[in-house]
Amino acid sequence: TTSLVWFRRDLRAFDHAALHHALRQSQAVHCVFVYDSAILDSLPRRDRRVDFIHASLAELASELHQLGGDLIVLHDDAATAIPRLAAELKADAVFANHDYEPQAIARDAMVADALTAHARLWFSFKDQVIFEKDEVLTLSGKPYTVYTPYKNAWLKKMRADPSCLAPYDIEPHAARLAPPRGKPAALPALEELGFEPSNLAELAIPTGMSGGARLFEDFLPRVEKYDVARDFPALKGPSYLSLHLRFGTVSLRYLVRTIIDLMERGGGGGGAPVWLAELIWRDFYAMILVQNPQVEHAAFKPAYDAIAWETGALADEAFAAWCAGRTGYPLVDAAMAQLNQTGYMHNRLRMVTACFLIKDLGIDWRRGEAYFALHLNDFDLASNNGGWQWASSSGCDAQPYFRIFNPITQSEKFDASGRFIRRYLPQLKALADKEIHAPWLVPRMLLDQKNIVLGRDYPAPIVQHDEARKETLARYEVVKVVK
Ligand code: FAD
Numbered sequence: 001t002t003s004l005v006w007f008r009r010d011l012r013a014f015d016h017a018a019l020h021h022a023l024r025q026s027q028a029v030h031c032v033f034v035y036d037s038a039i040l041d042s043l044p045r046r047d048r049r050v051d052f053i054h055a056s057l058a059e060l061a062s063e064l065h066q067l068g069g070d071l072i073v074l075h076d077d078a079a080t081a082i083p084r085l086a087a088e089l090k091a092d093a094v095f096a097n098h099d100y101e102p103q104a105i106a107r108d109a110m111v112a113d114a115l116t117a118h119a120r121l122w123f124s125f126k127d128q129v130i131f132e133k134d135e136v137l138t139l140s141g142k143p144y145t146v147y148t149p150y151k152n153a154w155l156k157k158m159r160a161d162p163s164c165l166a167p168y169d170i171e172p173h174a175a176r177l178a179p180p181r182g183k184p185a186a187l188p189a190l191e192e193l194g195f196e197p198s199n200l201a202e203l204a205i206p207t208g209m210s211g212g213a214r215l216f217e218d219f220l221p222r223v224e225k226y227d228v229a230r231d232f233p234a235l236k237g238p239s240y241l242s243l244h245l246r247f248g249t250v251s252l253r254y255l256v257r258t259i260i261d262l263m264e265r266g267g268g269g270g271g272a273p274v275w276l277a278e279l280i281w282r283d284f285y286a287m288i289l290v291q292n293p294q295v296e297h298a299a300f301k302p303a304y305d306a307i308a309w310e311t312g313a314l315a316d317e318a319f320a321a322w323c324a325g326r327t328g329y330p331l332v333d334a335a336m337a338q339l340n341q342t343g344y345m346h347n348r349l350r351m352v353t354a355c356f357l358i359k360d361l362g363i364d365w366r367r368g369e370a371y372f373a374l375h376l377n378d379f380d381l382a383s384n385n386g387g388w389q390w391a392s393s394s395g396c397d398a399q400p401y402f403r404i405f406n407p408i409t410q411s412e413k414f415d416a417s418g419r420f421i422r423r424y425l426p427q428l429k430a431l432a433d434k435e436i437h438a439p440w441l442v443p444r445m446l447l448d449q450k451n452i453v454l455g456r457d458y459p460a461p462i463v464q465h466d467e468a469r470k471e472t473l474a475r476y477e478v479v480k481v482v483k
Contacts, residue, residue, distance in 0.1 A: 001026045002178070004091040006082055007033045007071075008099060010127055010248035011056045012209045013063040013170060017125035020168035022095040028178040030089050031064055031071050033057055035193055036078040038107070048343045048377050049247075051200040052207050054190055056249050059208035061187060067170070069177025073187050079107050083114035092120060097127035097248075100286050101381045102293045128248060129283045130164055130256060131157060133290050136283075143291040144284070145300075145396040151280045158256075165257045203342055205243070205377070212244035216255065223259070224269030233335070233346040234419035239275070240344070242378035245282065255279065285386035288396060295385055295395075297366075304394030306478045309364035318361045321462050322353070323371055325424075328454075328461035330436055331411035332356045334424035341424075343377035348414055354391035355405040360468040362475060365392035393476070401476040404469050411437040427457045 003026035005019050022029045061071035112122035126132050136153050144150035206214050219239040229237030244250040259276050262268040299305045321327050325336035335349035357368040369388040373379050389395025418436035422429050430450040435442045454460045
């Protein structure tokens with residue numbers, strides 16, 4: 001039999017469920033990636049994620065060539081291109097890994113229907129999470145809606161059956177990879193796809209399987225301090241692997257296995273279990289999205305859809321200031337600059353900026369979610385939605401609505417010396433550590449001495465936090481009534 005493996009968010013040639021199963025079950029295995037016009041058409045013409053995919057595909061293709069295979073790369077509407085290619089290759093079956101986003105599920109169902117209409121088979125496998133959909137359930141057989149008991153059940157299940165972490169070997173049957181049909185075609189250049197290079201290369205963001213491996217190697221010696229270091233955006237605390245987890249250039253099973261092995265050998269300090277817990281959050285949100293696809297557009301707790309958000313010209317202006325990092329709150333603005341310049345934002349700052357938009361500016365969380373979706377390199381519908389619903393208090397396991405981050409206190413606590421702020425807001429460099437968190441509180445004379453003029457060099461605050469807090473508590477009253 002002949003098979004076709006369709007790569008999507010799993011751009012690696014090792015420990016790959018669909019590739020492993022295709023190789024075991026077929027005599028000849030073709031590989032394809034489709035730059036899906038249904039997704040690409042809506043993106044800005046400079047997009048770091050397209051650059052990342054482009055660079056990562058080059059490595060994937062080269063790896064597959066070394067194994068004796070090939071990577072066919074198309075730029076087309078994937079829903080129709082895959083059945084067409086399967087017919088052209090006379091493939092009996094198409095293999096892919098599960099995707100949990102509603103649009104991807106609909107697309108895959110269309111592909112599966114088109115294949116079966118011509119007596120071809122569709123197989124898909126769990127790959128991007130450890131446990132999916134309904135694998136971790138409460139004692140009464142229901143999906144969890146609260147994280148901590150989910151995490152405990154997840155850990156119990158993983159320990160009871162460590163085979164869930166076993167790698168999916170490729171090598172034993174690699175000889176079944178179909179060689180290139182003719183001379184291997186050059187991969188389409190970015191320009192051919194209608195894109196211009198972003199600043200990804202300038203930022204030196206590592207791409208592909210080798211980039212993911214390098215980041216993990218770099219992180220492992222730091223993991224024991226992760227529990228403390230992860231909260232301070234000026235430190236190299238987290239792993240920076242989210243982009244690689246998003247596109248599958250690393251194997252989640254390998255990451256989890258390595259951390260568990262480390263912990264079992266008594267290593268990893270206080271950080272390893274905390275980092276593992278973050279990977280479990282990722283599984284949790286993927287499960288929440290599959291079980292509750294309505295969260296893509298609506299509050300997880302329906303009562304929260306009754307909240308009246310700020311709209312109109314003033315709200316639009318405030319939203320634009322938030323997007324551009326011109327709110328006058330340095331930590332918020334530095335965080336937005338990090339996002340706009342690099343496509344990454346530190347987790348603590350994602351929480352701070354999201355809370356600020358929702359609870360200081362009174363703006364619908366969905367507007368912020370959409371902005372993050374456009375700009376985050378690691379954008380993932382499930383985790384992004386989970387994060388935003390957490391911040392708006394409308395999600396599962398969300399922070400209570402009356403707990404409102406104070407952007408100044410957050411700044412004093414997590415960037416006490418202003419190192420992170422100075423990195424992204426050099427115009428505030430001259431301010432003392434204590435002054436940098438709220439420049440409008442600095443006496444005018446001092447600002448003059450440092451040649452800083454609010455409104456010229458840096459905005460005055462667009463909102464007063466104490467007043468905004470009161471308004472938010474009133475805005476959220478409706479939740480109590482509706483309940
Ligand atoms: P590390 O701290 O090294 O964590 C390791 C991995 O665990 C991450 O790569 C990620 O896969 C996972 N993880 C960590 N925290 C979370 C979390 N809270 N929820 C789910 N998974 C987590 N993460 C995304 O991958 N894509 C998003 O679009 C996204 N949007 C977010 C929006 C908001 C408002 C918030 C509050 C969080 C969001 N997160 C998102 C979660 C988290 O901020 C990022 O995963 C993390 O900052 C990525 O950096 P890292 O790889 O260095 O993380």
